[in-house]
Amino acid sequence: MHAVQVYNYKSQLPRKDVGGTLGFNDVFDLRYETVLTGGHELLCKDFLLFTADHRYMIVVSAVPSGFPRPLHNPSSLKNIFLLDDITFWVLDIEKGQVTDKRVFMHDYIFLSNHAGVHLYDNMLGIASVQNQSIYILHIKDSGILLDVRTIGYLNNEDDELVLARYRLAEQMYSNKKVTGGPELFWDYMDNTGEEDEDSDWDRERAWEGWEGSSLGSPSSDSTPPPLPVRRSEPPDSTNAMVPDGPIDRSRNGRATSLRSFATPSSTAIPYECTPLSGVKQRLMAYLFRKAYASDKTSQLTHFYQTFAHFASLALWRMHFLDNFHIVIKFGLADAIVGKNIDSATSSHTSFFVIYSLATTKVLGVYENTSEELLKLYEDWQVCSGTPYNQSGFSISNPTNSLFAREEHSRRIRAVQKARNGGPVQAVKRVLSGLPFNDQQFVDSPYLDHELFSYDDKAINNVDRARPSGEHPIKFFDRQTGQFKFAIDPNLPLNSRQVYAQVRGVKRYVTCIFHPVDPFILSIQQVNSSLTVVNLHIRREQQLEPDQ
Template sequence: MESNQFGLFATSTAQIHDAPAVGGAVHGVPSIEKITFHLLRLEDGEILDKKVFSNDFVNLTHNMGVFLYDDLLAIVSLRYQTIHILQIRDSGNLVDVRAIGEFCREDDELFLNSNAQRIQRLRKKFYFHFQDYVDLIIWKVQFLDRHHLLIKFGSVDGGVSRNADHHPAFVAVYNMDTTEIVSFYQNSADELYLLFEQFCDHFHATSRNSMYMNFISSHSNNIHALEQLRSIKDKASSSAQFVKKMLASLPFSCQSQSPSPYFDQSLFRFDDKLISATDRHRQSTDHPIKFILRRYPYSLKFKIKPGPEAGSMDGRAKKISSFLFHPILPLALSVQQTLFLQPSVVNIHFRR
């Protein structure tokens, strides 16, 4: 939490892949018997409140199914196709604000039931013209601000797949207050890509309480990041595939970007195939990762070496690394993993 008063943690039981689709559940989506979000007071570790989802599916990997913005928390129930909006109160309580799913307002069910015949005619017309949209489910969501959500829709197969990039998807801007879809794009739309290229920072919803999050380098605010993006675009074999690949990152995952100044591309140059501000696993080598000054004298400023100090005993084993940088202090953690269930190597890095 940005106030440094609370911490939000999630626990879950194992997945059940062949669970029956009952009670309105989407067929083909796994089930988890119990998913619990715990609100802790960091000062003493006391659990102040919890939110439990039973026989549901929330993708907790890299915060895919959860997004935190100031005191608002969005949780996507993939199995029951509902976006739960909660508020974290100063008292240490998790309070339900609204649920966006089959109904968007509290009186929607009453309204639809009282206009059943008229709604049925409209539904038939909608299905006739928009058959491709009928089977879409909610994949992912993020806050754009306190009133708008960016929601990604796609097929059931894409929603539970490890690699959803190959599946067609759509992105919508949704106004929670008016329950309106403000705009709707396919994930290969040039118009959406132009917005992403020119206003990338607007897709990173930053808290009003964390000023340092405003200094993350992107192609919208950093000339070196923009040149890097254009280089990737020039090398792409297909413009359509490039656009689809770039837009695959939307909606952004919560806390997926590190605000550490060491990732400021105006200050340092580094191999982004090995390390970057984005939180994800990357290929790892036995050679240190170099951070070189962007300006004269362009000297090597420091190095980070994940893995054992003496290097790996098996140079042929495939290794991946992930990094966690402190937002403002010269401190970082690296975790190097190898295949075949070998122990992970955790290193603490700090500037002398």
């Protein structure tokens, strides 16, 4: 797929006789077609985002990367072989023109169902698994993409300038050691740039621990004093995020190595590896402070025992809570790279980190078996994916619908009673989909639990392909229980001999609901060569919809 086609929807649908058919051209008129790619570069058909003002759409294309494949930062993963050159396109919906694009070379991003990307207001966040970074971009009113910041190996916007200053000072110090000059390393820090009185560098802290010791002359072999560090705020008092017990219950089963994704290693990341990235350091600092502040001495021991496990976690998803806080999802690198996203989330241990963009501090850490996180998902609307700037009338979830909460509780009980189930597995199953993308939900009154009851396993308000059954999906009135209508995504009876050719092959269907009109578009994918598209409209003469 190389082009984007935009159609005009005819709100006044033509009237058909009972038994008549409705063609695609009877409902849609082609408005324009914009060709974006060519050759082996293809558009991702499972990715499409719209800005809040409905002026621009964002689509993504990808093509396999060539060689060589350089590492963008020291924390980049070294053994992901299936890398792509990924391009984000911003298109003006009204004109069909490309306003801007952004290319990420040699990268690995989860694009299906917007898993690795989140659009909040005019902020676009992209989680790069390969580079272990989060790119935050701003979409201007003109459709231009502006780089805001990158979170990953570095945290602050000026970290690269600070590191460059230290590298220059270290080089000057090393050159002077050869000539035998009298200056110390700190003197070269003064020469690389002037500091005002309000500088955030603490010289006393840099020399802490060296008082009374013999520093020696600059020409000696003595180790230079440690680099100055920024003044940090007092440890955050949040201490209700991490469970008291062991965090990784499968830690003794196997350790994770970032050296191989094909075969799990028996050892964790080797000591001689690169240092922790900035965001990983914030995570480890939060866990250490929490363990240190605990009254239980075992908590600190547990931190040291699980240090290698947390150091081996890989960043792979992100989600905006608001303009100043994001959720970062970490998981085992062996489990997420090269795997289906459902299998990567349903059975493996993962952690959700609350990160402050303003202070670069970690405010909380949750495991995917945390009952506290489950409680937040059930009570806090932003965790369920429904944005604040929408009414959520037709987007039913456990936070705003008693019927949706009842269905949610029923699924939890089913997993608890299932074979190889239990309370822990039930919580993990519910939280496996977090974080939800706002535009992952279908806004339609037909999916409102307050109005209709239906089989939640066959269809719900999460926009994704689901296994298709042989029977139509029936909808009943919530108050009276009376049958209202049915949706049959399969072929008509006179054409079902086609299914005989693919008997035993699973069929998946995606339903696209019009937000207002009684119009539904179902797309059933039988295999790579057969796709069934049905147009469902309301008919007064009979209860069943037209095909």
